[in-house]
Amino acid sequence: GQQLNQSPQSMFIQEGEDVSMNCTSSSIFNTWLWYKQDPGEGPVLLIALYKAGELTSNGRLTAQFGITRKDSFLNISASIPSDVGIYFCAGRGTSYDKVIFGPGTSLSVIP
């Protein structure tokens, strides 16, 4: 079946550093989604991407839909302590397909 891989699995960074993480798939997707899960909470959507090559920002977060449609990238600039959490990528074919979630990247920010 379809699988998503996320790297890195976990990150420990200093406050103020930039962060990059990526997500790769064995299949082509038409939609890429990035969610963040705070400790003890459910995932919350950060950014949604709908076209190959699309680059979308949400505050300090920027995500890109890879041109091969098999990958996506998330960057966080000038990290702050509240960026701590697990970041999930997710992909979907058509709008009626089930969403496939990656295993997550755990981010820790050292003040």
Add this chain to the structure above:
Amino acid sequence: NAGVTQTPKFRILKIGQSMTLQCTQDMNHNYMYWYRQDPGMGLKLIYYSVGAGITDKGEVPNGYNVSRSTTEDFPLRLELAAPSQTSVYFCASSYAGEAKNIQYFGAGTRLSVL
């Protein structure tokens, strides 16, 4: 602004007990989903529903049952709890039929089976 509401937030069960995890949404979404999240793992789909009266199995349905009698509610039933069902359970909903079809998640139910 309730969104997706899950109850209870925490529960401890003994092996063999049964329970129902409740999920309700007030966004008039047609699709609803149940996921489980094990430590260090992503979200695995248990069951989903595309509308009232229609349910289908996801990736890990064994040991669970669902029903969807109304658009708003999508309860998940554990009949004979097993330690392997210790997990965090998330309910989500979305509106399929629009291009975006974004899933919105509840806060989760943390279940321990001892």
